[in-house]
Structure formats: structure tokens, C-alpha cells
Amino acid sequence: MTLRIWETDPDSKPRPRNRYVEDVVGYIHGGMMIKTKPVSLSEWRFTTDDPEVAARIAELYGGEVEEWDTERANNQQVLSETSRIELVIDDPDALRSRMVLWGRKGIIHACDGLYFVDGEDRGQPCGCPPEFSVRKANAEKGTGPQPEITLKARLAADEKLGFFLYRTSSWTLTKELHEIEAAIAEAGGEGSRVRLTLSLEHVEFTTKKGQHVDYHRPALTDITTDTTSLEAAA
Template identity: 80%
Template sequence: MSLRIWETDPDAKPRPRSRFVDDVVGYIHGGMMTKTKPLALSQWRFTTDDREVGERIAQLFGGTPEEWDTDKPNNVQVLSESSRVGLVLDGPEALRSRMVLWGRKGIIHACDGVYFVDGEDRGQPCGCPREYDVRKAQAEKGTGPQPEITLKARLAADEELGFFLYRTSSWTLTKELHEIENAIAEAAEAAEGGCRIRLTLALEHVEFTTKTGQRVEYYRPALTDITAETSALDDAA
């Protein structure tokens, strides 16, 4: 015997779940490697290991799925025509951050800026300098950890496509991270838990002239338009 409740209310019958919906199906990038050096982009770049996902990305954000030379599984890339992507987070835990120093064989140092967060020394003082400028200078020299901010989210334009990961070591975003985390936490608290968070991942154009007259121009990642909703991808009731 099986339930027949959907016969009397077919409009309420749950839709079949996508084969991708709970998987990480791709990555979002603000740059790419050329033959000689990294290249910052003004529109988002997506990579995936599935051609169908790449084609859907192109439909949503422009661009063309194409194979690129890589030894990683995500060998399909889409150079989109969009600098703004709406995302949906399952909760505050979808945004994670730490300070990391990588070596040839893996992570040498991982901390939150005050205490180690991995390995045998977890919970012990990490010994990083207190001053922000000193931290940044050491990271640029390769002698100290740099930010690693990770966001796991669905695309607001097609939530059932699956999860995408965005990772950045942006020091500019790090300066705003506490405000972003607070906004996400406050939105979740206002919705009394169990909510999803909507936000926009953007590449913002920055342009200014230094005191010496040098013109500086670049694109920086930003997380904006943070709001919460209580409805789930599949309603439980």
C-alpha cells in the first residue's frame, strides 16, 4: 500500500529532484591564469566538469562553454557576461573563512588570526603578528598566511542546478567580512533559524588616483543585498 494524497492535489506534488541538486557542480572565479601570470576579470568565470551545467550557465549569464587546458576535473569553463550573480545560501555556515599558508605538500599553517584551527595545535595561539599591515606584508612575501574565504551556494536563477563554490584570498573583502558575517547571522536570527540567505556576489569596479598621480584601477569581490527567507528548496510541510 502507498500514499495516494497527490491524486487529490496534484499541484502540490513535489517535483522530481535534479540529479545535481545536492552536489557541488562548479566553481565561480574572479580571475584566471594566463601562460605567464594571473589575470583579473571584470565578469565572473565559471568552471565545471559537466557540459550540461556549462550550457545552463551560458544560458543564464552569457558566454560559451569551452574546454580549457587544466589537470583538474573542472575542464569546462564559461567566461560569462555578468559581473553580478545572485546566490542562495542554506545558512550562515555556508560562508567560511580562515588564514592559510600553503606549502608544496599542503597546508603549513591554518588559523583564524589568533588561534590554530587545524592539526595538533588546534586551539593554541598561532603566533601571527597583531598588526594588519604586518600580516599582509608577510603573506605577500610568502612567509605568512593569507585569507581563504569560501562560499558554498546555489544560483538564485536556478537553485536546482546544484551547489557552486567561490573561493577568494581578497584582503579587501576581508576588511568587510565581519560586517557580512554579522548581516548574515542577523538575517538568520530574524527568521528564527532554518532559513536560507539570499545575497549578490559582485565584481565591483574600483578606480582612483594616488597622491603621486598614479591611476589605479581594479575589480574587487563584494557580497551585497543580504536578505533571508524561511521557505526551503523542498517544503517539509
């Protein structure tokens, strides 16, 4: 017999454990919140709940260890002095992507652009517009899903430290994702690990209307087969 108590109170049903993130020791960020305003950064920011991990990050990439939000689990942060991080991933599944629309109580819509990938409608057509520009416009208005790209990787500079997670909703990176995934699949053939570089690239230009645009965008480059084992890298 199976308990059916969650049928009468589905909002209280415990969420399944996410094995993709349960062994993660820290997070990589391209931005941060200052008061209530999101701010983009030119160098990578790390957060963790482990002071020893934070200290090692500062040693590897510069910056100081500080507490940034004592109400969060990952309350140790390092504002590094680097815009490039060499990473190593174990397999192509380390890079994941989906289109997601969040609500106050959680995910409202999760799809791959054509079909739902979560919930009761999994496998059914998602109904998203076919045009990229319309998808982006809907996401900006808050009426449609936006990209959610997640990368789980080790730091090439100290693989034994553990896994770090990077998430981004970058539309620019989304445009390049098919090429990145193909390069990772090729480099990771026959079970090989893959080495790549995560960077914040500076973009600056003037639009036809004379507006100056200046920002940093995430990029995944230098994708090659990693020839070292985890034991050899220790």
C-alpha cells in the same frame, strides 16, 4: 586493533573526505591563469566538469562553453557576461574563512588570526602579528598566511542546478567580513535561508604619488532573508 601503517609514512595517508565540497557541481572565479600569469576579470568565470551544467550557466549568464584545461577535472569553463550573481545559502556556515599559508606539499599554517585551526597545534596560539598591515605585508612576502574566504551557495536563477563554490583571498573583502557575517546571521535566523549578491565591483583611483589604480574587487551585498523554499524555486 587499529592499523598504524600511516605512522611510518604520514605523507601517503589518505586525506579525509571534505563534505563541504563533495556535492559541489561547479566553481565561481574572479580571475584565471593565462599561461603562467594570473589575470583579474571584470565578469564572473565558471568552471565545472559537467557539460550540462556549463550549458545552463551560459544560458543564464551569457558566454560560451569551452574546454580550458583537459588535465583538470573541471575542464569546462564559461566566461560569463555578468559581474553580479544572486545566490542563496542554506545557513551561515556556508561562508567560511581562515588564514592560510601554503607550501609545496600542502598547508603550512592555518589559523583564525589568533589560534591554529588545523593540525596538531589546533587550538594553540598561532603567533601571527596583531597589526593588520604587518599580516598583509608578511603574506605578500610569502612568509605569513593570507585570507581564504569560501562561500558555498546555490544560484538563485536555478537552485536545482546544485551548489557552487567561490574562494577568494581578497584583503578588501576580509575587512568587511565581520559585517557580512553579522548580516548573514541576522537574515538566517531561525533556520531561514539567505539571499545575497556576489559581485565584481570596479575600483579606480589615483594615489597621492600619481599612480593610477584600476581593478575589480569581490563584494557580498544585498543580504536578506530568502522567503522561498528550494521546492518553490524549482
